[in-house]
Structure formats: structure tokens, C-alpha cells
Amino acid sequence: xxxxxxSTKPIGIFDSGVGGLTVLKALRExxxxxxxxxxxxxxxxxxGTKSPTSILRYAKQATRHLQQRSIKLLVIACNTASAVALxxxxxxxxxxxxxxxxxxxxxxxxxxxxxxxxxxxxxEATVRLGAYGDAIRALDSSASVEELPCELLVAxxxxxxxxxxxxxxxxxxxxxxxxSGRNEARPASIxxxxxxxPILKNTIRRVAGDQVSIVDSAGTTAAVVADLLQLRxxxxxxxxxxxxxLLATDGARRFARVxxxxxxxxLSADDVEVVDL
Amino acid sequence: xxxxxxSTKPIGIFDSGVGGLTVLKALRExxxxxxxxxxxxxxxxxxGTKSPTSILRYAKQATRHLQQRSIKLLVIACNTASAVALxxxxxxxxxxxxxxxxxxxxxxxxxxxxxxxxxxxxxEATVRLGAYGDAIRALDSSASVEELPCELLVAxxxxxxxxxxxxxxxxxxxxxxxxSGRNEARPASIxxxxxxxPILKNTIRRVAGDQVSIVDSAGTTAAVVADLLQLRxxxxxxxxxxxxxLLATDGARRFARVxxxxxxxxLSADDVEVVDL
Numbered sequence: 001x002x003x004x005x006x007s008t009k010p011i012g013i014f015d016s017g018v019g020g021l022t023v024l025k026a027l028r029e030x031x032x033x034x035x036x037x038x039x040x041x042x043x044x045x046x047x048g049t050k051s052p053t054s055i056l057r058y059a060k061q062a063t064r065h066l067q068q069r070s071i072k073l074l075v076i077a078c079n080t081a082s083a084v085a086l087x088x089x090x091x092x093x094x095x096x097x098x099x100x101x102x103x104x105x106x107x108x109x110x111x112x113x114x115x116x117x118x119x120x121x122x123x124e125a126t127v128r129l130g131a132y133g134d135a136i137r138a139l140d141s142s143a144s145v146e147e148l149p150c151e152l153l154v155a156x157x158x159x160x161x162x163x164x165x166x167x168x169x170x171x172x173x174x175x176x177x178x179x180s181g182r183n184e185a186r187p188a189s190i191x192x193x194x195x196x197x198p199i200l201k202n203t204i205r206r207v208a209g210d211q212v213s214i215v216d217s218a219g220t221t222a223a224v225v226a227d228l229l230q231l232r233x234x235x236x237x238x239x240x241x242x243x244x245x246l247l248a249t250d251g252a253r254r255f256a257r258v259x260x261x262x263x264x265x266x267l268s269a270d271d272v273e274v275v276d277l
Numbered sequence: 278x279x280x281x282x283x284s285t286k287p288i289g290i291f292d293s294g295v296g297g298l299t300v301l302k303a304l305r306e307x308x309x310x311x312x313x314x315x316x317x318x319x320x321x322x323x324x325g326t327k328s329p330t331s332i333l334r335y336a337k338q339a340t341r342h343l344q345q346r347s348i349k350l351l352v353i354a355c356n357t358a359s360a361v362a363l364x365x366x367x368x369x370x371x372x373x374x375x376x377x378x379x380x381x382x383x384x385x386x387x388x389x390x391x392x393x394x395x396x397x398x399x400x401e402a403t404v405r406l407g408a409y410g411d412a413i414r415a416l417d418s419s420a421s422v423e424e425l426p427c428e429l430l431v432a433x434x435x436x437x438x439x440x441x442x443x444x445x446x447x448x449x450x451x452x453x454x455x456x457s458g459r460n461e462a463r464p465a466s467i468x469x470x471x472x473x474x475p476i477l478k479n480t481i482r483r484v485a486g487d488q489v490s491i492v493d494s495a496g497t498t499a500a501v502v503a504d505l506l507q508l509r510x511x512x513x514x515x516x517x518x519x520x521x522x523l524l525a526t527d528g529a530r531r532f533a534r535v536x537x538x539x540x541x542x543x544l545s546a547d548d549v550e551v552v553d554l
Binding site: 151161169 | 319320321326327328331401428429431432433436438442443446447450527528531
């Protein structure tokens, strides 16, 4: 049985800004036939330094807008919003399937390093909520988890200074307390717990060395979405050309300029529609 | 003639977040008998990467709230909001006197280096509007002005990494194109065109050398406010103890932790009232 009316609808992706484009990139690679509508809440970014109350309110406004665009599934491509709002959004939007990036990231880390020591690099809000720690320990009770707020890495990624001496010095300053001890005290995995951080992966690798597994949520989230579409018979198979709509709540020009690095392709302001929530 | 009913009212100060506390600090030093009510729009910061439309809307909401607190004068202690919204706010709030930080900063630079080359370090939005260039050339037609967006300095100041190798490397990367040429091509003044930047002043001095004048708006703005209070007979002279109320639109704990460095004294979350606009 096909669910043809449903299946042609786009997948909705919501992020506080452009960081979630790393998740869109992984989704497009994994699901090239699907259409996507991506909403970046650039008017109110960053979420990472804000309170849970504000983040939940913003996330609800943004996802209501995506519902009006008739999405068939929602991906919360922002770790902070996933940590704060996933359960509320799942309740509010049901029966729409809602997937966050924290649980896929936690699964990827546990698979890569069972019973391991994990270090989560994230925003202040994500760290304060301890969402990665909870998700990892629920999967692997023998794992240990430390979570580190790294706000400056968000600005570094947005500025595009992702390699070179300054990026390495900043990453080294954050990681130094975790890398200076005995080998067995070092983390086995570093989890990129903010969607801005995958574009800093090579720099983090240089600083942290070859022994550590560097895990991000994008690929695992795309795999979870692919499985769920198949399970619910929601895969798009009508053969028409897929499309990607990019929406932002502010600043199409900046979205295009900064976002291109995250999506891995050049964008122009004309590619971005500004919407009011 | 005294204007006693008016004069006891507080001075309102509005900023996108905690950076404007550098202006509050200068105002308190200059006007120790005055009371102040400071509003940081932390729910929507930073303004520097947002569009003029959004910034103007936010500034109007915030200043309406301050009007309800019966202020006698409004200081827009945010360069971005001053660049975008000063004239609109002056019109909307009249007869309330409204003072921004761009014109006082421009005056200070022209006084320090007449006919000089000025380099303005600011946010993207402030640079895009060219507000400092306009203000300086209006005062000194023989001056030359370059404006440089430095978003990463905002994050650096918020993280508190204001001195040391990383801060110097970041400042040097921004300034390098302006410092590498012949002496006479170098800026005579560097204007700290964002209220976050005064806490980076020592680092900027180390990178830029002793020849350059480093100018910020805080002291000059306080002098302009003092003159205006005197002119309008609005000075507070009732001898009662002055007070400072700190308001934020989100995150009292973060406001206190990060803001202390800007105000130059320790703050606790209990010192900050969270308001909804």
C-alpha cells in the first residue's frame, strides 16, 4: 500500500539559523528523491545562550509555520532546540513524526565507543539541560559523559574561520583540560553537539588526535529519517523533481553568505525566502 | 527654576544585551546622584547580524517598556540600535530626549584626531549602515573613515577571553590589513563601535601599538547626557539614594555572569529582573 498523497509532501527541517544546513546536507545525500523545506529562525538566533522558556516558545512558533507548509515529518536540526523542546513538540504536533538530533548523536557515539568516555561539545543551553548525558546513559549505562559549553566555536563557524592557527588555538583552549591527562582519562569520543560544529571537524581532529572518534548527528539523523519514512510508507517515489525551499526569519543575504559553508554549496539571497512568524 | 518632579525620574538605558553596561558604568561615574534603569534585550541579541527592520521593531518594543518606567531621558547604549533606530526613536518618543552612542563616539574620534584616518570596529549591521562614517564626515569633512565588521570580537568579549594569545591573534587578524602598510596609511584612531569592545581595549592597544588613539563612546556619551540634564534642568538633586534597576528579556543568570565584566562589578541573578516585551 502506498500513501501517495502523504509521500509527496516535503520533510520539514527547523533550526535556529544556518547550522542545521549540515543536517539538510546529510538528508539530501541520503534521500535525494525527497523534497525539503528548511526554516532557520535567524531573527532570534542564537538559541544556545537563551532560556528554555524562550527557546520552547520560538520552537513552537517556527514549527507551526512549517506545519502550514504541509510537511510529512519534522526534523529539529538544532541540538539546543532538540534538548529543550523535543518532547513538547512531539506532543503538540502529533501525529506528525518529530525527530531531534540529540538521540541520533548519542546513538552514534555509543555505537562508535561502547562503554566509552564521551565528551560533548555544545551550547550553554544544551549543556545545562544535560540532554546528551541522559541520552547516552539510557543507551549504555557503563558510559561516562562530560559536557562542555563552547559558545565561541559558534561564532568561529559563523565567521568562516574554520581552519588555521586561531581556530586551532580556540579549540585547544576548550579541549586542553580533557587532553592533558593520562591516555585512559582522555575521551574516546568527541560529540559535535551543535550543528555549527561539523565544519570545524578537521580542526578538532588536528587538536584531539587520531585516537578519538569524532561524532556528529547529521548522518545518523538522516539514517533515522530514512528508516522512519520506509516504516511509515512515506517515501517519495512519484518521480517528479525534488525541491528544497529555504526560509529564514531575518536576513536573506547573511543566511546565503554564511549558510553556503554549512550546506556545502553556494547560495544567493534569492534562494532564501524571509518569513515572519 | 527646578523641575523637581521630572528630575527624580531615572535615566533609561537600552541595549541588545550586556555590552551597554560599559555605558552604564561611565554614566554612573559621571552622574553618581542619578538613578538608572537598564534594559538588555537578551532574548533577541545579538542585534549586529540582524536586519534593520527587525532591529527597529525590537528597539521600539524595548523603549516603550522603558517609557512605562517613567524615564526622563533615554540612552541607546548599543551602536547597532543607534545606527538603525535613533531618528525613528527620537520622533516616536518626543518630547523625551533620546541620545545614541554613535554621534558621541564620532565626536570623540574627531577631537582626538582631527583630519585623521579613522578605523571603526563594529558589528555587521552598523558597518552596513555606515553610520560612523556619516557622523564623522559631518563633523570633519577632511577625515577618512574605514569600517570593519568584527563579529567574533563580540563572542570573545562575551566568553570573557579578553586578554592573552587567542584574543591578540583574533584582533591581529582583523587589524592586519590596516596595520601592515606604510605608517602614514595606518589609522590614527580606532573607534570601538560596539559596546562590547571596551573590555578588549588593552588587547587592541597591544596589537595596534601606542601611536593610535583608541576611542570609545561610553565616556563621551556620559558627558553629552550630563550636559543635556543640566541644560534641561533635569539633574537629580533631591539627596535621596540613587538606584540602578537592571532588566533583561531573558536569562538573568547569564546576564549577571557575563554582564559583571562589562559593568566592572560582580552581579548575581537576583540583581536582574526578567521582563517580557
